[in-house]
Amino acid sequence: MLKSCLKMFLATSALTLGLAAGSAQAQEEQKKYTFYHLLWSMTDSIVQLHVKAGEAYMKSHPNVEIKYLGPEAYDPAEHARFLDTIINAKPDGIALHISNPDALLPGLKTAREAGIPVVSVTSHPPTEADNKKLEGSYLTWVGADERLIGVRMGERLLQEETPKRVAYLMAHLGHAGHEMRAEGFFASMPDGVPTDKVAVGDEPTAAMDVIRSYLAANPDVGAVFGSSPQNKWITDVLAELGRTDVKVLTSDESPSSLECVLAGLCFATFSQEFPIQGPLAYEIMYQYKETGMAPVQPIVTGPLVIDAANAQMFKDLALTAFGEDGYAELSPF
Numbered sequence: 001m002l003k004s005c006l007k008m009f010l011a012t013s014a015l016t017l018g019l020a021a022g023s024a025q026a027q028e029e030q031k032k033y034t035f036y037h038l039l040w041s042m043t044d045s046i047v048q049l050h051v052k053a054g055e056a057y058m059k060s061h062p063n064v065e066i067k068y069l070g071p072e073a074y075d076p077a078e079h080a081r082f083l084d085t086i087i088n089a090k091p092d093g094i095a096l097h098i099s100n101p102d103a104l105l106p107g108l109k110t111a112r113e114a115g116i117p118v119v120s121v122t123s124h125p126p127t128e129a130d131n132k133k134l135e136g137s138y139l140t141w142v143g144a145d146e147r148l149i150g151v152r153m154g155e156r157l158l159q160e161e162t163p164k165r166v167a168y169l170m171a172h173l174g175h176a177g178h179e180m181r182a183e184g185f186f187a188s189m190p191d192g193v194p195t196d197k198v199a200v201g202d203e204p205t206a207a208m209d210v211i212r213s214y215l216a217a218n219p220d221v222g223a224v225f226g227s228s229p230q231n232k233w234i235t236d237v238l239a240e241l242g243r244t245d246v247k248v249l250t251s252d253e254s255p256s257s258l259e260c261v262l263a264g265l266c267f268a269t270f271s272q273e274f275p276i277q278g279p280l281a282y283e284i285m286y287q288y289k290e291t292g293m294a295p296v297q298p299i300v301t302g303p304l305v306i307d308a309a310n311a312q313m314f315k316d317l318a319l320t321a322f323g324e325d326g327y328a329e330l331s332p333f
Contacts, residue, residue, distance in 0.1 A: 150184025163222025
């Protein structure tokens with residue numbers, strides 16, 4: 001009897017181990033696609049929204065593995081070198097932000113020749129000349145329309161008031177995305193409203209001097225549209241000058257911008273809808289590998305305007321990506 005029970009136990013154990021091994025092997029075999037997401041900067045806080053979304057996507061698609069690579073800080077040449085590294089790994093697909101078409105074009109051509117599908121993610125080169133260079137180098141793009149961002153933010157401002165003058169503040173004139181954003185913002189203003197583009201640089205003290213000088217020279221300005229890194233500089237200068245009449249528009253769902261809105265210091269910001277951009281790009285590559293099909297038009301995910309009415313909802317979402325401590329570290333407010 002004992003021998004019989006022992007034989008049955010051993011047989012059952014062997015079957016269990018065999019099933020477990022078979023299950024592990026099946027899972028390993030099922031993971032048949034490896035996608036790389038080339039980030040513009042591994043230290044940019046906003047990329048965590050891509051990473052968290054990718055983690056969720058892999059849970060719902062166990063046969064897909066997504067790897068994230070990119071330079072520590074953005075640099076066009078470094079970004080291009082990372083693309084070369086990814087291509088050498090022979091992935092099943094690449095998602096990336098086409099930050100600089102000229103720097104990335106050689107790598108994109110290599111990927112195309114190797115049969116690696118590429119999806120452009122986040123914001124896409126806005127100029128016709130850049131898109132002509134890139135023709136045939138990617139399946140489609142998923143992200144925000146930079147000109148539409150400017151238009152929607154301007155429209156939200158006009159729901160409150162018609163300013164006498166507006167300004168768009170950018171680090172450096174000539175940045176394609178910001179130039180298009182400014183163009184849309186200015187186009188949304190009624191005829192007769194003066195518009196100014198102001199290059200403030202990216203060094204805090206010098207930037208604040210430029211902002212201070214601009215406001216002093218233009219006492220009629222009613223709104224300024226900047227970006228997340230400039231939030232504290234702009235609001236500090238306005239407080240110093242007692243200019244409570246100037247509405248501040250800013251960018252993205254970064255902790256800095258969300259807290260600026262929640263504190264009542266910024267009027268509005270916007271979301272490029274990062275949490276859905278990555279998954280849409282991964283799904284496009286997945287379906288392309290499975291069926292050979294891809295969207296024939298871009299998928300525009302933004303902007304979605306964020307103001308006092310919905311900023312808390314976006315903060316709750318950001319907290320899931322950054323955590324309480326990480327969120328606090330990324331906001332100067």
